[in-house]
Amino acid sequence: MKVKGIVHCIGGVAAALCFSLTATSGFAESVSLNVVDVAGNLALTKAGLEAFKAKYPDLVSNITYTNSPAPQLPGKLKAMQNAGRSDIDLVLTGTDALAAGIEQNLWMKLPDSQLQAADAKYAPGPAAMQKLAQGYGLEVTFMPAGPLIEYNPDKVPPAEVPKTPEQLLSWCKAHPNKLIYARPANSGPGRTFLMGLPYILGDKDPTDPINGWDKTWAFLKQLNECVPYYPGGTSAVMKELGEGTRDMTVTVTGWDINPRALGIVPANFKVQPFDNMKWVNDAHYMVIPKGVPKAKVDVLLKLMDFMLEPAQQAMTYDDGYFYPGPAVKDITISQAPQKSQITIEKYGRVEYGGWLKKYPNVQPLPAAKMVEAFKKWDSDVGAQKTK
CATH class of the missing domain: 3.40.190.10 (Periplasmic binding protein-like II)
Known part of the structure; x- marks a missing residue:
C-alpha cells in the first residue's frame, strides 16, 4: 500500500518506521492495470473491478479495458512474451482461450493457498469447472x-x-x-x-x-x-x-x-x-499472463479474491448474459442489483428451473x-x- 504522509525516512526510528509500514502493506506504489476480455465477461464483472479500484485507490490508479477475439489472443500473448513484453495484466476468458493458453504455457500458476481458499467458496457445479483451470486461473462466473x-x-x-x-x-x-x-x-x-x-x-x-x-x-x-x-x-x-x-x-x-x-x-x-x-x-476465468511484473501480480491476486466476495458475485447476474452468473455458493437473485432482478423477472424463463x-x-x-x-x-x- 502506498504510504502517505512520510516524505523522508532517515536514520534511526524514522527509517525503522518507514520500513515497517511498507513491509507490512506489501504494496509500494499504485499500479495501472490493463484488462483484456475475450469472453464478454466485462458485462458481468466490470462493476466489480471498478469497485476494487474505488476501494483501493492506493493499489490501483487506473484500469483500462480491451476486448479481443479469443482465437487471436494466444498468438498475441506468445509474441509479447517472446519479446519480453507484458502489455496485458489480466485476461477474462471462457474455456476456449483458457484451454489454448494452458496448452501453450501462457498463464501464470496461482498460489496454492489462493486456490484452496477459492475452492471452499465455490458451489458444486462451479467447483467442478474450476478444475479445468488446472491451477492457472480462478473461475469468476458460471453457467449451466x-x-x-x-x-x-x-x-x-x-x-x-x-x-x-x-x-x-x-x-x-x-x-x-x-x-x-x-x-x-x-x-x-x-x-x-x-x-x-x-x-x-x-x-x-x-x-x-x-x-x-x-x-x-x-x-x-x-x-x-x-x-x-x-x-x-x-x-x-x-x-x-x-x-x-x-x-x-x-x-x-x-x-x-x-x-x-x-x-x-x-x-x-x-x-x-x-x-x-x-x-x-460453462464458466469464465481470471488468468494472469506470464511476465507480468510482481508489483502488479500482488495487486491482481488481491483483486481476484475480491471478485469472489458476495457483493461482486451478486453483480454477475447482470442482464442475464451468463445466466445465472455467480460461481460462489449461496448467492441468490435477491442479492443482485435491482436492475438485474427486474431483467431476470421479465426475460428469464420459468422452464429453466424444470429443465x-x-x-x-x-x-x-x-x-x-x-x-x-x-x-x-x-x-x-x-x-x-x-x-
Whole structure:
C-alpha cells in the first residue's frame, strides 16, 4: 500500500518506521492495470473491478479495458512474451482461450493457498469447472449452458421445432440458410453445441473428439450443407436472428436471455432443449499472463479474491448474459442489483428451473481435448464457410 504522509525516512526510528509500514502493506506504489476480455465477461464483472479500484485507490490508479477475439489472443500473448513484453495484466476468458493458453504455457500458476481458499467458496457445479483451470486461473462466473435450440415462433410452428439432432437436420434441409451458428472456437453457444452433440447422439466417447465422435462429425458435415456460413462470434448470429435473416440457431441460457433483454432479439422468441440432452457447463476465468511484473501480480491476486466476495458475485447476474452468473455458493437473485432482478423477472424463463432439474450436467472438454475439437471443426466442417 502506498504510504502517505512520510516524505523522508532517515536514520534511526524514522527509517525503522518507514520500513515497517511498507513491509507490512506489501504494496509500494499504485499500479495501472490493463484488462483484456475475450469472453464478454466485462458485462458481468466490470462493476466489480471498478469497485476494487474505488476501494483501493492506493493499489490501483487506473484500469483500462480491451476486448479481443479469443482465437487471436494466444498468438498475441506468445509474441509479447517472446519479446519480453507484458502489455496485458489480466485476461477474462471462457474455456476456449483458457484451454489454448494452458496448452501453450501462457498463464501464470496461482498460489496454492489462493486456490484452496477459492475452492471452499465455490458451489458444486462451479467447483467442478474450476478444475479445468488446472491451477492457472480462478473461475469468476458460471453457467449451466446448453445446448438449446432458439427459434422465431412466427416462422417455426410448434410442430416443427426440433427436439433431436435428426429433426434439426431435417428442418435445416427443408429450410436452407435459415439455421446458423458461430464458429465454436469463438462462441459459447457454438462450442456448447459441439460438445453437447456426442452425448445426445450417443457417440462412443463424448470426451474424445478425435477417436470417439464419429456420429458427431458425420452429423455436423451433413448439417454444413444447409448452413450458409459460420460467423466469427455469437453477436453476429443474434443480430441476424433478430433481424429476421435467420429463423433458428443453437444457444445457451445467457445468450437466450440477454439479447432479448437488450432488444437485439425479439422478446417472444422461444427456446427448446434437445431430448435426452445433458447440460454442458460453462464458466469464465481470471488468468494472469506470464511476465507480468510482481508489483502488479500482488495487486491482481488481491483483486481476484475480491471478485469472489458476495457483493461482486451478486453483480454477475447482470442482464442475464451468463445466466445465472455467480460461481460462489449461496448467492441468490435477491442479492443482485435491482436492475438485474427486474431483467431476470421479465426475460428469464420459468422452464429453466424444470429443465435444470430434469437434465444432468457434464463438464466441457479439458484444455487439450477442447483445442483438438476446435481444430477438427475448423478443418473438417467450417473451413470454407467461416467468416
